[in-house]
Amino acid sequence: MDKHTLWSLRLGFSTKEAKAVKKLGMNEFLNRSFDSKFDTKVPDLLASSPKSFAELKETRKTLQASNPDAKKELLKKEQQTSAEMKAWWIEKMTETEFPLREKMTCFWHNHYVSTYQKVKVNYWIYQHNQILRENAFGNFKILTKKIIQSNAMVRYLDNVDNKKGKLNENLSRELLELFTLGIGNYSEEDIKNGAKGLAGLGIGEDKATYRRIFEDNESFNYLGKNGVLKVDEMVDTIFEQTNIPYLLTRKILKWFIYDTPKEKLVRYYGDYFKKMNFEIKPLLTKIFTEEFPKNNAGSKIKSPLEYILQLKEELNIENTNGIAIANFIKQQGMDLFNQPNVKGWEGGNYWLTSQLYLQRNNIADSLCNGRNFNGKKNTEVNDERMNKKNNQSLNIKLNWNNEGNNKDIITELSNRSLYGVDTNNQKDFEQLLKYDFDPKTAGSEFAVMRLFNFIVKTPEYQLI
Amino acid sequence: MDRRKFLTLTGTLTGGSLLLPDFLYSFGSQNNLIIGEQCVVFVQLNGGNDGLNTFIPFEDALYYNLRPTISLSKSEVLSASKGMAFHPSLTGFASMQQSGDLSVIQNVGYPEPVRSHFRSQEIWQTAPTNQEYLSNGWLGRYLDLQCKEHQPTAGINIDNIDNLSLKGEVPNSITVKDPNRFITKNKSENTVQLSDNPQLDFVRRVASSVIEGSDDIQKALAKSTASDVVYPNTGLAKNLEWISKLIKGNLNSKVYYTSLSGFDTHDNQLAIHKNKLTELNDAVYSFYEDLKKSQQLQNVTIVVFSEFGRRAKDNGKGTDHGTAAPMFIIGGNNHGKIIGNNPNLADLDKGDLKYEIDFRSVYASILKNKLNFDGSKIGIRNKALEGLF
Numbered sequence: 053m054d055k056h057t058l059w060s061l062r063l064g065f066s067t068k069e070a071k072a073v074k075k076l077g078m079n080e081f082l083n084r085s086f087d088s089k090f091d092t093k094v095p096d097l098l099a100s101s102p103k104s105f106a107e108l109k110e111t112r113k114t115l116q117a118s119n120p121d122a123k124k125e126l127l128k129k130e131q132q133t134s135a136e137m138k139a140w141w142i143e144k145m146t147e148t149e150f151p152l153r154e155k156m157t158c159f160w161h162n163h164y165v166s167t168y169q170k171v172k173v174n175y176w177i178y179q180h181n182q183i184l185r186e187n188a189f190g191n192f193k194i195l196t197k198k199i200i201q202s203n204a205m206v207r208y209l210d211n212v213d214n215k216k217g218k219l220n221e222n223l224s225r226e227l228l229e230l231f232t233l234g235i236g237n238y239s240e241e242d243i244k245n246g247a248k249g250l251a252g253l254g255i256g257e258d259k260a261t262y263r264r265i266f267e268d269n270e271s272f273n274y275l276g277k278n279g280v281l282k283v284d285e286m287v288d289t290i291f292e293q294t295n296i297p298y299l300l301t302r303k304i305l306k307w308f309i310y311d312t313p314k315e316k317l318v319r320y321y322g323d324y325f326k327k328m329n330f331e332i333k334p335l336l337t338k339i340f341t342e343e344f345p346k347n348n349a350g351s352k353i354k355s356p357l358e359y360i361l362q363l364k365e366e367l368n369i370e371n372t373n374g375i376a377i378a379n380f381i382k383q384q385g386m387d388l389f390n391q392p393n394v395k396g397w398e399g400g401n402y403w404l405t406s407q408l409y410l411q412r413n414n415i416a417d418s419l420c421n422g423r424n425f426n427g428k429k430n431t432e433v434n435d436e437r438m439n440k441k442n443n444q445s446l447n448i449k450l451n452w453n454n455e456g457n458n459k460d461i462i463t464e465l466s467n468r469s470l471y472g473v474d475t476n477n478q479k480d481f482e483q484l485l486k487y488d489f490d491p492k493t494a495g496s497e498f499a500v501m502r503l504f505n506f507i508v509k510t511p512e513y514q515l516i
Numbered sequence: 517m518d519r520r521k522f523l524t525l526t527g528t529l530t531g532g533s534l535l536l537p538d539f540l541y542s543f544g545s546q547n548n549l550i551i552g553e554q555c556v557v558f559v560q561l562n563g564g565n566d567g568l569n570t571f572i573p574f575e576d577a578l579y580y581n582l583r584p585t586i587s588l589s590k591s592e593v594l595s596a597s598k599g600m601a602f603h604p605s606l607t608g609f610a611s612m613q614q615s616g617d618l619s620v621i622q623n624v625g626y627p628e629p630v631r632s633h634f635r636s637q638e639i640w641q642t643a644p645t646n647q648e649y650l651s652n653g654w655l656g657r658y659l660d661l662q663c664k665e666h667q668p669t670a671g672i673n674i675d676n677i678d679n680l681s682l683k684g685e686v687p688n689s690i691t692v693k694d695p696n697r698f699i700t701k702n703k704s705e706n707t708v709q710l711s712d713n714p715q716l717d718f719v720r721r722v723a724s725s726v727i728e729g730s731d732d733i734q735k736a737l738a739k740s741t742a743s744d745v746v747y748p749n750t751g752l753a754k755n756l757e758w759i760s761k762l763i764k765g766n767l768n769s770k771v772y773y774t775s776l777s778g779f780d781t782h783d784n785q786l787a788i789h790k791n792k793l794t795e796l797n798d799a800v801y802s803f804y805e806d807l808k809k810s811q812q813l814q815n816v817t818i819v820v821f822s823e824f825g826r827r828a829k830d831n832g833k834g835t836d837h838g839t840a841a842p843m844f845i846i847g848g849n850n851h852g853k854i855i856g857n858n859p860n861l862a863d864l865d866k867g868d869l870k871y872e873i874d875f876r877s878v879y880a881s882i883l884k885n886k887l888n889f890d891g892s893k894i895g896i897r898n899k900a901l902e903g904l905f
Contacts, residue, residue, distance in 0.1 A: 311715055350713050401715075404722045417687055421651070427686070474711070483677050486634040495649025499638070506678060511719040 053471050058349050061516045062308050063340070064151035065358055066365035067468050072150075078341050085152035086189045086333050091144070094178070097136045100129075103175045105257050134168045137178065138388045139374025146361060146372075156188040156332075157181070158357070159307045161388075162396040163300075164199045164231060166208040168389040173203070177389055179258075180204035192300060192330035193291045196231060197284055201253070206260040209394065211253050215266040219247040226394055232290045234299035238275060245272035249281045291330065297322035301335070309343055310351045311400035350471040350515040353403045356384035358516065359412060363508060366468065367419055367448040376425040380415060384408055404514060413509045420505035422448050452500055454491040461485060465504055470512040477510060554848070554886050556817045557759055557772040558681070559752070559800065560640075561792075563780030564633065565822035567841025567869075568859060569789055570606070571620055575599040578861035582829040586785050599858050605793040608801025609844065616852035617804070617813065618844060619904055621878060623856055625840035625871025629824065633780070633837075636823040641681040643876050643896055650895075654879060655771050656684030657894035658887070662770070663688045668729035671771040672762065674755045679773050689771070690729055736765030745806040752776045753799035760806045763816060770887060779822060783834040796820070804846060817848025817886050821875070827867055828859075840871035843878060848886055850905050877901040 059078070060070040063085070073081050094103075102111040115123055145154040161184055168177050180202045187195040199205055200223070206212055209223035224246035228238045252266035262282070271280050277289045290296060301322040305313035321339055328334040354362070360380055364372055378388060385408065391397055418427050424446050452461055462481045466473045473481075484503045490496060507513060569586065573579050574593045593601035595610035600620075602610045612618035628647065630636045639647060643654040652660075659670045659682070671689030673679040682689035710717055740761040747753040755774040762769065776799075778792050800818065807813040825841025840859075856873050863870060877898040880891035885905040891898070 350716055353715060353719065401718055404719060406722055409719075409722050414687075421685070423685075480676050486632075488632040489634045490632065493635070498649055498651045499634070501651075502678070502680065502683075511716060511723045514719045515713075515715055 053349060053467055053469075055344060057468060058471060058516060059340070059344060061354075061358060061362060062352075064155060065145055065361035067362065068365050069151070078344050079337065081150075082152070082333075082337050082340060085150040088148065088150040088153050090148075090153060090185055092182070092186075094175075095137070095140050097133055097140060098175055098178060101133055101174045105255065108173065130172070130174060133174045134177070134389060135375055135378065137168075137174060138378035141181070141388060142374040142377050145357070146364070153185065153188050155308075156336075157185045159304070160184040160188065160195070160199075162307075162391065163303060164196075164205065165391045165394045165396045166202070166204040167391060171204045171207045173207070176202070176204040176207065181389075189332045189336070192325075192332060193287060196227075196290075197287045198259075200227060200231075200283055200287065201260040203255050203258075203260055206253055206255060211250055211260075212255060214247055214251050214253070216248075216251050216268040219244070219251060219268075221247040223247075223253075224250050227286075228290065230394060232287075232299065233293055233295055237293060237295045241273070242275055245274050246286060248272050249274065249286050250283060253283060297325040297330070301325055301339075304335070304339065306352075306399060308339070308352075309348060311353060350512070352516055353400060353514055354516055355397075355399065355403055356381040356386040359384075359514070360415070362469075363416060363419060366504070366508075367450060369419065369446060369448060373425070380425055383411060409514070412514070416505060416508045419446070419448065420501055420508070422446055448501075450497070450501055450504055452491075454496070456491065458482065458485040458487055458489040458491075461489075461491060461500060462503065465500070465507055469504070469507050470510065471515050472512060477512065480506070553766075553768065553815045554817070555763060555768075555770055555772065555815065556819060556848070556882055556886055557756075557803075558774070559756075559796070559818065559820045560637075560773070560775040561779050561796070561820065561822035562633075562637075562775050562777040563822070564636075564824045564826055564837055565779040565792075565841060566781060566785065566789060566835055566838075567822075567825035568828060569785070570603050570793065571622070571842045572601050572603065573599060573858050573861065574601050576858070576861055582861060584830070585833060586830045586835070598854065600854065603789075603793050605790050606797045608797045608804065612801070612804055612846055613852065617808075617850070618846045619850045619853050619855060621843045621845065621855045621873055621901070621904070623840040623859060623869060623872040624821070624843045624875050624878060625824070625869075626874055626876070627871070629839040629868070629871065631824065631837040631839075633823060638680060640821070640823050640875060641679070643879055643894075645895060645897060651683070652685065653679070653681035653683045654894060654896065655681045655773075656689070658883065658889060659688035659770065660684040660686060661893055662887075662889065669732050669767060669769050671773065672759070672767075672769045674758065674772070674774040682771065682773060689773075692733075694724075732767065733762065736762050736767035738765070740765030741810070743806045744809065745802050747802045747806075748795075748798045750795050750799055752795055753802055756799050756803035757806070760803055760810075760812075763807070763812055764810055781826070781834050782831065782836060785830070785834040800846065807847060813847045814849050817850065817882065818844075818846040819878075819882065820844040820846070825869060828861055828864055828869060829867055839865070839868040841869075843875070845878075845904060848905065851903060853903060855901070855903050873901060874898050878904070881905065 056074040057067050057070040059073050060067050063069070076084065102108040115126055118126065145151055148154060161181065166177065166180050168174065171177055180199065183198050183202060187198065206223065209226055210220050211223040214220035214223065221243050225243045227246065228243060229235055248268040248270065249272065251268040252262045252264070253260050254263055254266070269280050271278060274281055274286060275289050275293060281289065298318050302313060302318045305317060321335065324338055325335045360377055381387070385403070386397055415425065418425065452464055456464070462485055466481065481503060484506055485499060489499065568579065569588060572588055572593050574588070574590050574596065576599065580587050588603060592604045594604055594606060595602050595613060609618060626639065630639060641653045642650040644650050655671055663670050666686045667688050668690050671682040673682055673689055673691045675691060676693055678691045741764055743757065743760060747757040752774065759772045759774070776792065776796055778788065781788050800820065803818070804813065807816050821843045822841060824837060824839055826835035826838040828838065859869050876896050878901050880896050880898050881900040881904045883889040883891045884900045891900070
């Protein structure tokens with residue numbers, strides 16, 4: 053695999069941008085990605101979902117007054133909306149010219165976790181997601197302030213229950229443990245006191261706001277600073293701590309390049325991050341341009357998203373049912389808007405167990421044979437959730453050059469799909485496509501598809 | 517809930533065998549499988565086995581004329597009968613023939629023979645009517661119709677790569693790279709080939725534990741009785757030994773498939789061919805003895821074939837790609853005959869033997885007699901070959 057293909061996969065979800073990386077060079081590719089436009093329009097699927105606080109209260113009232121059946125119906129509708137939102141996001145990931153913004157949005161999504169399961173208001177989840185998208189290449193400190201003050205976050209981490217005299221430490225704890233400094237860099241006292249500072253920060257009209265009656269206005273000690281600190285001052289204080297950059301640079305290295313990044317690299321990029329006042333653009337530029345020339349292919353297990361979207365791209369599957377992809381990655385342990393806990397998806401080796409690997413192989417078999425995600429071919433499936441008939445025929449097409457011989461075709465396919473090929477792989481591939489294979493005859497595409505099907509089931513395909 | 521419904525509900529294929537551990541054993545009780553424990557074991561000889569030097573027309577002067585340097589002499593060949601005899605390495609084949617357990621089908625091939633390994637194997641594996649391209653194999657199509665439920669161990673292929681023969685709409689077969697890791701499952705972590713990449717090693721370990729149906733295989737291995745036949749230490753022998761364990765452990769797979777490579781003898785044929793036939797003979801004969809001792813032979817049909825034979829005339833020290841060649845059927849209560857005429861070296865087509873028996877009629881006979889299945893349902897229109905079972 054050449055570097056441009058590898059980095060297309062790393063900075064996006066497929067090999068689609070390999071040409072652009074090559075043509076523009078890493079620096080320019082990153083600049084264009086940073087400048088890439090994004091959709092700010094509230095998606096239509098949220099049209100009937102409650103948005104303002106007043107609307108939400110109204111819905112709640114209706115819900116309480118309704119009979120059990122109507123209640124169920126209303127809840128089911130919001131569940132459907134959540135499923136459609138996943139599909140909406142997957143479309144964003146696959147349709148954009150520069151997917152780095154969506155990949156970074158997904159990174160933040162897994163950093164500042166807020167799940168629909170708990171928050172239960174789709175619009176708030178959308179707002180939370182949109183903050184991440186807008187600030188994907190912004191400033192870590194500013195983003196932290198914004199996201200802590202999102203309705204989704206104060207609900208998700210129970211700050212709505214954090215009131216003077218009846219403190220709830222959840223948000224205060226995760227702010228330090230998971231979002232910024234990491235364990236070992238603060239005391240339990242800081243968490244308790246932080247809860248005082250956050251007390252009263254609850255649901256607001258468009259973002260979380262303090263309710264005067266629940267605020268705690270006694271002075272407290274926080275990470276060595278004394279005073280009546282509120283959320284913004286607390287975040288400022290956190291970002292004055294020596295160890296602030298490393299948790300994030302470690303996670304970025306893990307998300308894009310290494311399952312187990314070297315601590316030396318974490319520190320090296322972390323120190324630079326701090327020097328750049330936690331600006332994301334210079335950090336990403338430094339990491340990607342300095343890691344690009346290194347010999348580090350195959351250091352990371354593909355996430356379910358990277359796995360499936362690459363497969364979709366290679367097979368030129370158009371009009372994929374986003375819901376089907378969302379369901380597949382959910383089964384693979386990567387449910388969008390619904391991480392198992394506030395720590396988010398672990399990633400790395402957690403992406404593969406024998407069961408998950410088997411599922412990947414099964415879906416590969418299915419798609420390579422022109423069957424759908426449910427293993428069926430050209431069947432009309434009654435999609436109950438969408439309440440409509442879905443014709444699920446699937447057209448697949450593999451691109452390969454029929455001017456070459458068997459080895460050329462093997463090289464072409466494995467260059468796009470495998471970070472590396474050893475002699476055993478090569479031997480197996482040449483068994484499938486023998487030296488007397490004639491790419492010009494009718495039907496030869498079946499054999500090339502079988503080769504591709506085999507390639508995508510190899511351990512090497514699981515890595516980038 | 518049946519498995520198909522389960523699949524629809526979950527929206528994808530999962531390792532359902534883990535959820536329905538017992539369905540495998542109901543496989544044999546389906547009405548359309550009244551013959552129960554019958555199974556067929558295919559041994560594919562890759563590269564184009566030289567039929568004329570395997571089952572030899574040793575009384576035909578033309579044979580010696582065509583092959584001045586690589587013919588086998590009358591004094592070497594084994595078990596002569598009606599002008600034909602076995603290669604000296606095929607002692608076991610000769611003995612199985614004498615016991616009435618081995619049939620030879622002569623001059624097997626197909627019209628308009630293709631001399632490309634690649635395409636000819638495809639033709640043997642898909643059994644098309646007019647050499648049209650089919651994306652599924654003939655056994656895969658059979659299993660598609662035969663398995664009511666997705667049945668991951670209905671066919672078992674022991675090879676590094678998937679086998680087109682077994683490929684169907686639904687994966688009713690599995691490919692097992694290294695059977696030994698089933699026996700030492702817990703040690704498998706240590707047997708993975710190490711690279712310089714720890715992440716790759718991790719994925720390889722996971723991959724080595726990924727085989728749908730592996731629980732069923734484990735179960736069958738646990739149930740299987742030890743064999744008192746000592747198999748030779750070769751790849752093919754190990755594969756057949758393992759297949760025998762699964763059969764004796766009542767896995768109830770319908771089809772097993774394995775292969776032996778190295779038959780593409782363009783040069784140095786005498787030595788290479790001797791080695792390869794020895795490996796084939798010793799492995800198959802051990803397997804045969806094992807089955808016989810455990811009283812399974814009547815239930816197991818072994819089919820030995822290659823994608824084509826080789827040119828009648830030698831090219832010096834070897835032979836080039838040819839056409840028709842003999843097929844061997846062992847066990848499964850076959851009639852133990854020599855079917856078909858001896859190779860006609862006086863009437864060649866561009867230097868190659870003309871086929872007389874279509875391989876698809878052999879397939880039809882195996883399907884009909886051993887698997888109780890009508891080949892026309894999967895597009896095999898040839899009449900079943902008579903006299904085999």
